[in-house]
Amino acid sequence: MVASLTPILAASGGTVARTIVAVVAAAVLLKVGMAVLGGFARPVPGLPDPGELRKVRLLYQCTICGTEVRMTTANDEVPEPPRHCMEDMALVTPVDDL
Ligand SMILES: [Zn+2]
Missing domain, CATH: 2.20.28 (Rubrerythrin, domain 2)
Incomplete structure (x- = not known):
């Protein structure tokens, strides 16, 4: 995956394009990271009724x-x-x- 991206990055050349790629990559990584963390966090279930196990x-x-x-x-x-x-x-x- 990294190898396939390298020609694209090299061809993009310009600082603006590289910045956009970096921002997009950062956003994707952040989103993926948050999704992974969210997977660990189980929603707190509502309190069971009194007497319920x-x-x-x-x-x-x-x-x-x-x-x-x-x-x-x-x-x-x-x-x-x-x-x-x-x-x-x-x-x-x-x-x-x-
Ligand atoms: Zn004892």
Whole structure:
């Protein structure tokens, strides 16, 4: 692709033409880059109804024995913590991940 463009660039010669080519190329690259980035960004789905299961990524740790549990599905954004050693487990998910 680059090889096929080279004769065109060489033939265009003039500074104005080269500038236009550069601007167009930059615009195309920017558009493609934004499209690629947009592909990574999933639209935030609307909040599910209360009680409806949703994906969560919460890490809980037992305050007594240290056991850690990851919750992946819950019926609330901040569900009741699970229990271990007869006690509620502590939420240890970093705030950034919530
Ligand atoms: Zn425990």
